[in-house]
Structure formats: structure tokens, C-alpha cells
Amino acid sequence: MYIPTYQDMLDAHERIKPYINRTPIRTSKFLNELTGAELFFKCENFQEAGAFKVRGASNAVFGLSDAQAKLGVATHSSGNHASCLSYAAMLRGIPCNVVMPSTAPQAKKDTVRRYGGVITECEPSTSAREETFAKVQAASGGDFVHPYNDPRVIAGQGTCAKEFMEQVDGLDIAMAPIGGGGMISGTCLTLSHLAPEVQIIAAEPEQADDAMRSFKAGYIIADDAPKTIADGLLVPLKERTWHFVSNHVTDILTASEEEIIAAMKLTWKHLRIVMEPSSAVPLATILKNKERFAGKRVGIIITGGNVDLDKPPWTLN
CATH class of the missing domain: 3.40.50.1100 (Rossmann fold)
Structure with missing residues (x-):
């Protein structure tokens, strides 16, 4: 099984530069005061196709x-x-x-x-x-091209963390949602070489918490058909993503459906951008565990913004 390397990520970044956006960082004084942390949101929902993928x-x-x-x-x-x-x-x-x-x-x-x-x-x-x-x-x-258990895909996702570290100094924690683990694996790939002092924390819905249970058990636990408003996080870890999660992730935190919806509404209102439910899970877990993040500089990857505006996500729960 081939595990992508840091050089693979660097090569990927050169290869894809003509086809991706170097997405901006957004902050919110209100959300910082609410959480007690300094939050930096990397807006991958601003990619042309609407997501980091x-x-x-x-x-x-x-x-x-x-x-x-x-x-x-x-x-x-x-x-x-x-x-x-x-x-x-x-x-x-x-x-x-x-x-x-x-x-x-x-x-x-x-x-x-x-x-x-x-x-x-x-x-x-x-x-x-x-x-x-x-x-x-x-x-x-x-x-x-597997959605996440593919070395080419993991290397490509790792370019997001590379940009993040170039845009924001002194992060204590990097966070992203976790489903199959492609973005988290790419983040681990990059930060383990570029900034090993940064803790990597994944965020997951309570109703699709197989990654968290896998993390605690020490082996992959796969749910076949979980149900959650965070539709981008329905798939289980695979061998390559488990390699990165098991070796480099500090913790996996979970949030309820109600907490995810509340966080999504907060970000729509105070960051003034559209994000999908999966992207709101990290903020939901921060709000649920404020003492864990108090005083920290936290980088959060907003993974996507593809939402059916005729059926807002909170109306589907």
C-alpha cells in the first residue's frame, strides 16, 4: 500500500495551481469572543466547484x-x-x-x-x-479516483494545510471535519513535516461517529449507512486514511445534530458565508468543549459550501 509523501504534496501543489483557488482566511470577533479562542477559517467553500476536494x-x-x-x-x-x-x-x-x-x-x-x-x-x-x-x-x-483512499487525492488535499500555514502564523490547533478522512489525512501529511507542533483535531457528527470509535478502539470500525445532516461525512475510514489518523491525529470530537445546525447558523450569520452542514461540525465541537480551546489559535478548514438553498439544511432534520 503506497502512502503519499510530503514531496507528493509539494508536487501536487505545483500541478494543480492553475486549476484551484488559493482560498482566503476569514475571522470573526464575535465567534472569537463566543468561544474564547482565536479562530481562523480557511474558506474552501470558495473553490470554483464549492469544496476542497x-x-x-x-x-x-x-x-x-x-x-x-x-x-x-x-x-x-x-x-x-x-x-x-x-x-x-x-x-x-x-x-x-x-x-x-x-x-x-x-x-x-x-x-x-x-x-x-x-x-x-x-x-x-x-x-x-x-x-x-x-x-x-x-x-x-x-x-x-477514490474519494479519499487514494494517494493522489490525499496529496492534493494536503495542499490546503500548506497554504493555511503560509497565511496564518502560530496556529496551536488545526481542525477539519472527518468522514472518510481525506482532508484530515492531507492535513496530517503536511503538518507532520511542516509544523509538527500543531495539534490536529478532527470533528464528527454523533450520528456518524465511526471515526471517533475507530480512534478509541485502535482499528477501523465502519458503519454502513449512518444518518446525519452532515451528508459529506457518511463514509468510513479506509487503510490509507487510517494510517494518518492513527499516527497523527490528537483527538476526534463529536457534535449532535442540533449543535451542528446551531453552529452552521452562527457561521452563516457572523462569517456571512454559505457553508454546508459538514463544514459546521468543527465549530460545533469547539462550542461544546470551550475549555479545551480557550486561549488557542485554531485553524478551521471550511470544507464546502454546496447547499440546496431551496431546502436549507436545518429544515431537513
Whole structure:
């Protein structure tokens, strides 16, 4: 099993620079006072495709040889990886086939189609996704770009933490939501070399807390079909992401559905940006554990902002 290296991340950053945005940092005096910490939000929701996953997707797509690229790419995803892989494939002019759960937000399906991705829907479980995908890939022959358990993807996601450290000095803690662990793994990959003194804390919904339980047990525990408003965090850890989580993550904290919704509303109001439920989980866990973060400089990755505005997330719970 190949584990991506720091050099892989540096190479990825050079490769994807033409296709990504160097996203800005937002702060809020109100949120700092509310939490007792200094919070710095890196706005990956400002990527063209609306999520950090354009980094890993672009690294995979533009790392293909011309011969490999002819058959296109394929993946399974609850939404953002599908959107971002479709976007990167569109930029390169190659086909993209994606398997998505039928329950994925319509806004995310619309984005995939806008970028030319072809969607095959499946039942909302990890096993159904993987079974349906096997059939789709066999038919298309496209290069499989796993949403997170792929060294190219992890290296690409690691470029976000590299930018973060260039933009903000003296972070004590770096935080991101965790589902399959692609962003957290990329963060671990980068910070373990660039700033090993920074603690890495992952945040997860209580109703999809398999990463937290895995972390405590010392081995991967996979839930097949968890249900949470944080639809981007429904998938389990895999071998490569577990390598990074088990070796470099300081802790995994959880928040309830109500806490996630409250945090999301706070950020919409006080950061004045649209973020999806998954992105609000870190702030929800900070608000729940204020003493843990008091006086700390905390970097939070806002992972995505693809929301169906006709059906605000808090109306679906």
C-alpha cells in the first residue's frame, strides 16, 4: 500500500495551481469572543466547484498520462468529490462517471451534471455505492479516483494545510471535519513535516461517529449507512486514511445534530458565508468543549459550501 509523501504534496501543489483557488482566511470577533479562542477559517467553500476536494481531484486528473486519460475517470461520492472530479475532468476534456446515493442533495447532483459528469444513483449505503460503482467502472473503463483512499487525492488535499500555514502564523490547533478522512489525512501529511507542533483535531457528527470509535478502539470500525445532516461525512475510514489518523491525529470530537445546525447558523450569520452542514461540525465541537480551546489559535478548514438553498439544511432534520 503506497502512502503519499510530503514531496507528493509539494508536487501536487505545483500541478494543480492553475486549476484551484488559493482560498482566503476569514475571522470573526464575535465567534472569537463566543468561544474564547482565536479562530481562523480557511474558506474552501470558495473553490470554483464549492469544496476542497477539487484539490485531490485535480491532482488525480492532471496526473494521468494522455493514454490513461482517454477513458476518463470514475468514482463514487455523496456529492462534493463527484462535483470536483467532474469539474477537473471537464477542464481536461475527458469523461467522468460517478455513482451517487439517491439521497444526495439535489444541489450537488446539479453541480455534477453542470460540469458534465454522468450520474448513476444507488441506495444510500456504503455497500450499495461500492457494488454499483464496480458495475459502472467495468462498463466505462475509467480510472478510479477514490474519494479519499487514494494517494493522489490525499496529496492534493494536503495542499490546503500548506497554504493555511503560509497565511496564518502560530496556529496551536488545526481542525477539519472527518468522514472518510481525506482532508484530515492531507492535513496530517503536511503538518507532520511542516509544523509538527500543531495539534490536529478532527470533528464528527454523533450520528456518524465511526471515526471517533475507530480512534478509541485502535482499528477501523465502519458503519454502513449512518444518518446525519452532515451528508459529506457518511463514509468510513479506509487503510490509507487510517494510517494518518492513527499516527497523527490528537483527538476526534463529536457534535449532535442540533449543535451542528446551531453552529452552521452562527457561521452563516457572523462569517456571512454559505457553508454546508459538514463544514459546521468543527465549530460545533469547539462550542461544546470551550475549555479545551480557550486561549488557542485554531485553524478551521471550511470544507464546502454546496447547499440546496431551496431546502436549507436545518429544515431537513
